[in-house]
Amino acid sequence: MHSELKHITAVAPFLGSFYVVLFLLNAVMAYYLWHYRHKTAAAIFWMLIGGVYICVLSPLALSGHASMVPSMPEFIRNAADRALQGTMGAVVYSSASFLGLTFLYLGRRFFVKWWVAWSGLNLALLALGLSMTNQNFYSIAAKPDNVPIVGLVFLLGFFTWLGTAKAVENDDRAERGLPPTEKDDDEKVLVWPDLVYTELICMIVLTAVLLVWGIGLKAPLEEPASRVKTPNPSKAPWYFLGLQEMLVYYDPWMAGVVLPSVVVLGLMAIPYLDFNPRGNGYYTISQRQFSYLTFQFGFLVLWVTLIVLGTFLRGPNWNIFGPYEYWDPHKVEALNNVNLSQMFWENLLHRPLPKAPTGASGGAMALVILEREWLGIALTLGYLVLLPPIMATTVFRRFFVKMGFIRFMLMSNLMLMMMSLPIKMVLRWTFNLKYIIAIPEFFLNL
Amino acid sequence: MPTTEKEPLGEIIRESQLWKSVFRHPAPIDRRNRVVVMLTNFFLHLHPVSIKKQGIALSYTWCMGGVTFFLFLVETITGVLLMFYYRPTLEWAYNDILALRDATSLGILRELHRWGAHAMVITVWLHMYRVFLTGSYKPPREFNWVVGVVLLLLTLLLSFTGYLLPWDQLAIWAITVGSNMARATPFLGHEGPGHQLFSVAGIEMITSGSDARFGLLGARFVGEETLNRFYVLHCIAIPLAAAFLLAIHFWRVRKDGGISGPL
Ligand code: HEM
Numbered sequence: 001m002h003s004e005l006k007h008i009t010a011v012a013p014f015l016g017s018f019y020v021v022l023f024l025l026n027a028v029m030a031y032y033l034w035h036y037r038h039k040t041a042a043a044i045f046w047m048l049i050g051g052v053y054i055c056v057l058s059p060l061a062l063s064g065h066a067s068m069v070p071s072m073p074e075f076i077r078n079a080a081d082r083a084l085q086g087t088m089g090a091v092v093y094s095s096a097s098f099l100g101l102t103f104l105y106l107g108r109r110f111f112v113k114w115w116v117a118w119s120g121l122n123l124a125l126l127a128l129g130l131s132m133t134n135q136n137f138y139s140i141a142a143k144p145d146n147v148p149i150v151g152l153v154f155l156l157g158f159f160t161w162l163g164t165a166k167a168v169e170n171d172d173r174a175e176r177g178l179p180p181t182e183k184d185d186d187e188k189v190l191v192w193p194d195l196v197y198t199e200l201i202c203m204i205v206l207t208a209v210l211l212v213w214g215i216g217l218k219a220p221l222e223e224p225a226s227r228v229k230t231p232n233p234s235k236a237p238w239y240f241l242g243l244q245e246m247l248v249y250y251d252p253w254m255a256g257v258v259l260p261s262v263v264v265l266g267l268m269a270i271p272y273l274d275f276n277p278r279g280n281g282y283y284t285i286s287q288r289q290f291s292y293l294t295f296q297f298g299f300l301v302l303w304v305t306l307i308v309l310g311t312f313l314r315g316p317n318w319n320i321f322g323p324y325e326y327w328d329p330h331k332v333e334a335l336n337n338v339n340l341s342q343m344f345w346e347n348l349l350h351r352p353l354p355k356a357p358t359g360a361s362g363g364a365m366a367l368v369i370l371e372r373e374w375l376g377i378a379l380t381l382g383y384l385v386l387l388p389p390i391m392a393t394t395v396f397r398r399f400f401v402k403m404g405f406i407r408f409m410l411m412s413n414l415m416l417m418m419m420s421l422p423i424k425m426v427l428r429w430t431f432n433l434k435y436i437i438a439i440p441e442f443f444l445n446l
Numbered sequence: 447m448p449t450t451e452k453e454p455l456g457e458i459i460r461e462s463q464l465w466k467s468v469f470r471h472p473a474p475i476d477r478r479n480r481v482v483v484m485l486t487n488f489f490l491h492l493h494p495v496s497i498k499k500q501g502i503a504l505s506y507t508w509c510m511g512g513v514t515f516f517l518f519l520v521e522t523i524t525g526v527l528l529m530f531y532y533r534p535t536l537e538w539a540y541n542d543i544l545a546l547r548d549a550t551s552l553g554i555l556r557e558l559h560r561w562g563a564h565a566m567v568i569t570v571w572l573h574m575y576r577v578f579l580t581g582s583y584k585p586p587r588e589f590n591w592v593v594g595v596v597l598l599l600l601t602l603l604l605s606f607t608g609y610l611l612p613w614d615q616l617a618i619w620a621i622t623v624g625s626n627m628a629r630a631t632p633f634l635g636h637e638g639p640g641h642q643l644f645s646v647a648g649i650e651m652i653t654s655g656s657d658a659r660f661g662l663l664g665a666r667f668v669g670e671e672t673l674n675r676f677y678v679l680h681c682i683a684i685p686l687a688a689a690f691l692l693a694i695h696f697w698r699v700r701k702d703g704g705i706s707g708p709l
Contacts, residue, residue: 151568155568156575159572159575179708180708183500183707187499188498189498191484191490191494191502192474192480192484192490193474195493198502202509206513210520210562211554213561214554218547221544222614222616224540225540225614225618227618234619234620234622236623237609239602239605240624243627252627253630253635253637253639256630257631257638270591271589271591271592272588278581279584280584281581281584282708442639443638443641444640
C-alpha cells in the first residue's frame with residue numbers, strides 16, 4: 001500500500017501535464033469546429049470536455065495528495081483483470097479482437113463519423129491516464145521499450161480511421177456514379193515548392209519529436225549480460241512477439257521458421273494473387289472486400305494484436321496477466337494438453353498408444369508411427385490437399401476460373417496456412433489439444 | 447560617387463561566384479527556375495518536376511515512405527556517431543554504452559538511435575498499410591511491393607541485430623529467444639524435423655555445432671562471436687543492402703508512373 005501511494009505521488013506531475021495536453025487537444029478541436037465548420041454547439045461541447053480535463057482532472061492530479069489523483073475505478077480494474085487473465089484471457093482477448101474488427105468493418109459508416117472517432121480517442125486517452133496510477137499497469141506500459149507500442153496502437157487507430165473514412169467516402173461516391181475523391185486532385189503542381197516544403201516541414205517536425213522523445217525517455221540499459229541468469233519472462237524484441245505468441249500453439253519449427261517464411265512469401269505474393277483491377281490508387285473497401293478483409297485479418301488480428309498481447313499481458317512463465325494484475329513469478333497454470341493420437345487411442349478406443357517393440361527396424365518404426373498418428377496425418381493432408389480443390393469448385397469457383405491452377409493453389413494454401421493459427425488456437429481452447437500430429441521421434445510435431 | 451541602390455545581401459550572395467559554382471540554378475522564385483531546380487539539383491532529382499496534387503496529399507500517402515526514409519537517414523548518422531564510442535567485444539561493449547550514458551556530451555545519442563529504430567519499424571508497417579489500402583501494389587507496381595517487403599524484412603533485421611549490441615540482460619536474452627527458433631529449422635536445425643536425413647554412416651551432420659543457429663550466432667550460444675557477427679551485419683551488411691534496395695525502390699516509384707492514383 002505504501003509503495004502504491006509513493007508511485008501515485010511520483011506519476012502525479014506527469015499526469016497533471018498529460019491532462020493539460022488532453023485539454024489542448026479538445027480546445028484545438030473546438031476551435032476548428034467553431035471557426036472552420038461553424039458548428040457552435042459541438043464546439044461548446046468539446047470545450048466543456050476540455051474544461052473537465054483542465055479544471056478538474058489536472059488540478060486533482062497536481063494536488064499532491066495521492067488519494068485525490070483520479071484513477072481507474074476499482075470495479076473496472078477488477079473486471080478487466082478477471083476477463084483477461086489466464087488461459088481464459090487468451091480466449092477473451094482473441095475473440096474480442098476478432099469481434100472488434102468485425103464490428104468495425106460492419107459498422108464502418110458509424111465509426112468513421114468524426115465525433116465517434118473523437119470520442120473514442122478521448123476515452124482511450126482518458127483510460128490510459130486513469131490507469132497510470134496503478135503501479136502494475138504503469139510498470140509495463142511505461143517501460144521504455146514498450147512506449148513505442150503504446151504509440152503504435154494510437155497511430156494504427158488513427159490511420160485505420162483515416163483510411164476507412166476515405167474509403168467510405170469514395171464508396172459513397174461510387175454509388176452515386178462519381179469518381180473517387182483522389183480523382184479531383186488530378187491537376188499537376190510543381191514539386192518545388194509544394195512537395196519540397198512539405199518534406200522540409202515533415203523533417204523539422206520529426207526531428208523535434210525525436211529530440212523531445214530522446215530527452216524525455218532514457219534508453220534502457222539493464223545489468224550486464226549474464227548467461228546464467230535467465231530473466232522471467234524472456235521476451236524477443238517487441239516486433240517479434242507475435243511469433244513468440246505462436247510458440248504457445250506451435251513448435252518452434254512452425255512458429256519460428258515455417259510460418260514466418262509463409263508470412264513473408266504471402267506478402268510478396270499479394271500483387272500476383274489479387275487479380276481485381278479495381279481499387280488501384282484510391283481508398284475503397286466495397287470494391288475489394290475479399291483482399292481487404294484478408295489483409296486486415298492477417299495484419300490487425302494476427303500480427304498487431306498478438307504483439308500487444310505479448311507485450312502487455314504475457315508475464316512470468318509466459319502466463320497471461322490482467323492489465324492491473326501483479327506479475328507474480330510463482331503463479332503456475334496447470335497445463336494438461338493432450339495429443340490427438342492420445343485422444344483417439346486412449347480416450348476413444350481405451351487402448352494404449354501403438355508402440356514399436358524395442359530394437360525395431362526403421363521401417364517398422366515408421367509403420368507404427370503411421371498407425372499411431374494416422375488420424376492427424378489424414379486430417380492435415382485433407383486440410384492442405386483436399387480443401388483447395390473443394391474450395392475451387394464451390395465458394396471460390398469464380399476465383400479459380402480467373403486465377404488459373406497455379407495461382408489459385410498458391411492463394412488457397414497461403415490462406416489455409418494463415419488460418420491454421422486461429423484454428424489451432426480454438427482447438428487448444430476447446431479441446432486442450434496439444435499436437436494434431438505428434439512425432440517427437442523426428443521432431444515433427446504439428 | 448554614383449548613387450546606386452544597394453543590392454540586398456541575399457542577392458549579393460546568390461550572385462557570387464562561390465554560390466553559383468555550388469548551385470547550378472538561379473533562385474527558384476519563378477516558374478521556370480522552379481523547374482530548373484528540380485532538374486539540376488542532385489538531391490532533388492529523385493523527384494519529378496511536377497506531380498499530381500493527389501500524389502502529395504498527406505491524407506493520401508501519410509508521408510510514411512518519406513518518414514521511413516528520413517528515419518533511415520537519422521539512424522545512419524546517429525549510428526556512425528555511436529560507432530565512435532563503441533567496441534564490439536565482451537570486455538568493452540557494455541562499458542562503452544555505460545560511458546555513453548554517463549560521460550559523453552550530447553547525451554541523447556543512444557536515445558535518438560534507439561527510438562528512431564523503434565519508430566522506423568512502426569512507420570514501415572504504416573507505409574505498407576497505406577500502400578495496401580490504396581491498392582498501390584496493383585499493376586504496374588507489383589515488383590516495387592516485393593522490393594518493399596524485402597525492405598521491411600531488412601528493417602526488422604537491422605533492429606534485431608542492433609538489439610544485441612548494448613550487451614545487457616535485455617539484449618542477450620531477447621536475441622537468445624529470437625534465435626532459438628533457428629534450432630528447429632526443418633532439415634537444417636539440430637532440433638528440426640528431418641535433420642536426421644543428413645547423416646552419414648549413422649553420424650549426424652546437423653548438430654548444435656553445425657546447424658542453422660550456429661551459422662547465425664557463430665557459436666552454440668549467444669557469445670562474443672555472435673556480438674561480432676551482429677555488429678558487422680548491423681553496421682555494414684544490412685545497411686548496404688537496404689541502401690541498394692532503397693535506390694531501386696525510389697527509382698521504381700518514378701518509373702512505375704509516380705505515386706499511384708485513380709486511372
Ligand atoms: C525501408 C523501408 C521503405 C522506405 C524507406 C520506403 C519509401 C517509399 C517512398 C518514399 C515512397 C513514395 C510514396 C510514399 O511515401 O508513400 C514509396 C512508395 C512505395 N512503397 Fe515503399 N518504402 C519502404 C518499404 C516499403 C514496404 C514494406 C512496402 C510494401 C510491402 C513498400 C511498397 C511501396 C510501393 C508499392 C510504393 C508505390 C506506392 C504508390 O505509388 O502509391 N515500401 N516507398
